[in-house]
Amino acid sequence: MDRSRVKDLLAAEAPRDAVLVQGWVRTKRDAKGFSFIEINDGSTVKGVQVIADASLPNYDTEIHHLRTGAAVEVTGELVASRGGGQSFEIVAKSVLVHGNAGEDFPLQKKGHSLEFLRSIAHLRPRANLFGCVFRVRSRLAYAIHRFFQERGFVHVHTPIITASDCEGAGEMFRVTTLDGAALAAGKDAEDFFGKPTYLTVSGQLEGETFACALSNIYTFGPTFRAENSNTSRHAAEFWMIEPEMAFCDLEGDMDLAETMIKHLVADALENCADDLEFFGRFVDKELRARLEFVRDRPFERVSYTEAVEILRASGRPFEFPVEYGHNLQSEHERYLTEERFQCPVTVYNYPKEIKPFYMRQNDDDKTVAAMDLLVPGIGEIVGGSQREERLDRLAGNLARHGLGEAEYGWYLDLRRHGSVPHAGFGLGFERLLMFVTGVANIRDVIPFPRVPGWAEF
RNA sequence: UCGCCCGUGGGGUAACAGUAGCCCACCGGAUUGUUAAUCCGCGAAGCCUUGGUGCGAAUCCAAGCGGGCGAGCCA
The missing domain is CATH 2.40.50.140 (Nucleic acid-binding proteins)
Incomplete structure (x- = not known):
């Protein structure tokens, strides 16, 4: 049978x-x-x-x-x-x-605290909430591949072990076969790869090389940051989606990010109705209404300069002052997306001083073609930019950021041979899941979360 | 890394410095087409660690360890 x-x-x-x-x-x-x-x-x-x-x-x-x-x-x-x-x-x-299950089976027929369930990560998939979370996780991973494949994007597997640090997107985990003494003595030449290597913090730079050949590509893989971040929305190991498009500017980049978020939300609404209903009952009563709103209504789009003006004009007594040239603080982002606009907001054209070397400089000489997509409740879910495709500018940026031209020779080469305007972004998969499920802690949307001081199971 | 809060049976919680109680789960019994079943049971099971103050510490103080929330870094 x-x-x-x-x-x-x-x-x-x-x-x-x-x-x-x-x-x-x-x-x-x-x-x-x-x-x-x-x-x-x-x-x-x-x-x-x-x-x-x-x-x-x-x-x-x-x-x-x-x-x-x-x-x-x-x-x-x-x-x-x-x-x-x-x-x-x-x-x-x-x-x-x-x-049969033992008399000490820890899951009861009642709601448990998320903290307790984290301590039994091997059994929590049997709790209703986690069944729902991981069905949605699976569905959205599938929907992401479909979204890109249907639009002609090529899936590229960028390396997990890397020697380049993508301009300090975060502290990196060293990968080594050296023992402690050899490591301390700096015998990098004797290491497995003959030089220091790390777990990737981003596949972007490698992704650009494939975009400059296959036009539209995306990566979807694990990413590692050794930051000592103890928050509900950071993990040491997480999954990131990084599309990269040749012949594309910031406008196209923002369009893709917004289209993708809407598409994925719509997909979850259509294919995970039972699970979303469960979240609506036990996690966030407003979830469904918010997701439908995101699916159906246009996102806001404001320049960094406009955002600063809006924040200044709000008359809000922010803990951190609003100043041009400073990063937007969490409280600022929250005001924009949760109060002022009450919908996802894309902020673009940031001051060049607060953004990495690879972002394309705008004609005003003050800003770069960067964008962050902010969503209510979570903050930044997407970060991206148009890349600097002009060799001289890029080389100048490297120098200004104190980065060796030799190490980035292959990256500069892309600008020497058939350079094109291109753009891309990174989407935090777990942050997307938090947004779609309403689950407030990133540790509860990853099967076995890795955070500072915790790598059990 | 910083700030605030919190560590009591397996889970969730209560107790002024003086006998550690309740709910759920488990065990035993009863009822019932039940719905996170109901009722009964002096049935079993507990104060994070170390040090200090006190006649006396779950309770006050300190450190450590662990956790939560917020911030920074970011996705």
Whole structure:
């Protein structure tokens, strides 16, 4: 007999003589002469109700002792439910107990704190919330590939071990086979690669090389930052999507970012309805309305200079003063996106002093063609720019940032041979997930999060 | 890294410096087509670590370890 997914059984339109379900017991309620067993197999947040009669041969020995968390396999008849909570249920002909759960199974039939669930990351996928989160994570990863593939973008696997540091996008994890003494003695030439290497903090520079050949490309892979960041929206290991487009300026870059966010939100609304409904009930009551708003309404777009003026004119007593030439603080970003505009906002053309060397200088000589896409509740979800394609300017920027031209020779080469205007951005996958699910901590949208002081499992 | 807050059975919480209580889970019993089932049970299970103050510390002080929130860095 073929296995049926719980999701399909719950959507059934007619009874069926024989079905097989395999899954884990969420709860068991004993009645006189039989038991109700709710089984979840991860296909959806809901479970299917099984009626296990006391006449089953293993009722007294096994079924009666089933606890939350047990793994079972049930065959039986799918019938219209006599109870209220569901349209169909299974009357069991057999209940095979693969493995009961211990008396100390930590997940209860109630809401647990997210902190506790993090400490049992190996079991939390069986909690409703995490089932929902990781189904959405899977769906959005798929939707991202579809989004780009359907638009002719080529998926490029940029290296995870790298010797270039992408201009200090963050502190890097050293990758080495040297022992502590050799490392301390600086014997880099004896290291595995003959020089210091690190885990990537961005695939952008390598991505540019492929954009300057295949036109439109994207990367989607793990990224590592050794920053000692202890916040709800930073992790040491996270996934990033980095599209790069040749023959594209900042305008096109911002258009793509906005189109992509809208597309992904729409995809989740359409394909993860049950999971989003769960988040709406237990995480954020306003979630669905906000996602529909993001899908349907245009984003705001303001220059950095305009943003500064808006913040100044707000009369808000910000903790950090609003000053041209300074980075926008979290409180400033929050004001723009949560209060002033109440929708996602793209801020563009930042002062060149606060942005990296590879961003294209604007004609005003003061700003670079950078953009950040800010969303309510999270802040920056996308950061990108048009890249400096003029050799002399780029070389000058490298020098000004104190970066060796030799190390970036291959990057400068792109400007020597067939240089084109090009642009791209980075999207934090986990931040997107936080935005779509309403989950407030990045540690709860990563299967096994890595943050300072925590690399368990 | 900085600031604020918090560490009590397996989970969630309460207790003025003087007998550690409640809810959930677990165990045992009863009821019931149940829905995070209900009822009964003097059934089992606990004060982060170290040091200090006090006759007496879960409670006050200090340090350490762990956690949460906010900030910085960013995605």
